[in-house]
């Protein structure tokens with residue numbers, strides 16, 4: 001497995017793969033890889049002849065008071081995991097390689113970025129779309145694999161790819177969860193034991209909301225109130241609980257069709273996000289019922 005730190009070298013390597021007729025799938029990450037990322041790498045493997053993982057903690061997507069400097073960077077073990085999962089190369093540049101001192105060009109999506117995390121993290125998605133553009137230009141992929149935990153991010157990148165005609169197909173993977181339902185996240189390691197226990201309330205409240213909706217609950221206010229009270233009961237502080245259309249991410253007045261419930265909440269200083277997709281109107285199935293029961297244990 002190659003470890004590449006310079007953009008030029010990355011481009012030369014990707015061009016050489018393409019000359020051999022190999023397709024490329026990229027998995028953009030900020031490192032501190034967990035099972036969610038590993039699933040993205042496995043999915044990338046199933047789509048293309050060559051897999052490139054990028055590991056870059058992108059300063060441009062962190063706000064001034066956010067956790068950029070303390071974000072975990074276990075590079076060696078990340079490389080080992082990438083190797084184990086059959087990556088052909090890891091692109092791991094330094095910040096000054098990606099952002100020269102006089103960097104002044106940004107890529108910004110202006111509709112889907114407005115709500116949800118865009119409200120509480122105003123320049124976050126501009127940082128994401130800019131760095132993803134740069135990572136695409138460095139790795140020259142045919143496919144790029146992202147996780148549905150960052151649902152809004154995935155939608156924004158999909159829109160950017162469409163609007164700016166990137167020749168890249170976006171592939172999405174489902175959220176990977178701990179046994180008790182907590183969505184896997186590199187930030188889970190910040191949680192104290194107590195916060196970790198309380199954080200289960202996020203996924204539990206989302207599952208209950210989904211079941212209630214599939215059982216016919218139509219009142220947004222009731223669904224929202226129940227989620228808020230379950231998370232606050234677990235010791236969380238709500239950033240937002242929003243019920244939006246899955247395609248345009250606009251708040252819905254009525255629950256119908258493809259809907260997304262998205263949550264961001266703080267446990268201690270750690271901000272966690274999670275979401276659940278619902279196709280309202282479909283009768284609930286046995287699986288979701290037993291999944292819910294298991295999570296209550």
Ligand code: PAF
Nearest residue numbers: 028029030058128131150
């Ligand atoms: O999802 C992430 O880890 C990051 O936002 C991404 C897409 C790698 C851009 O820095």
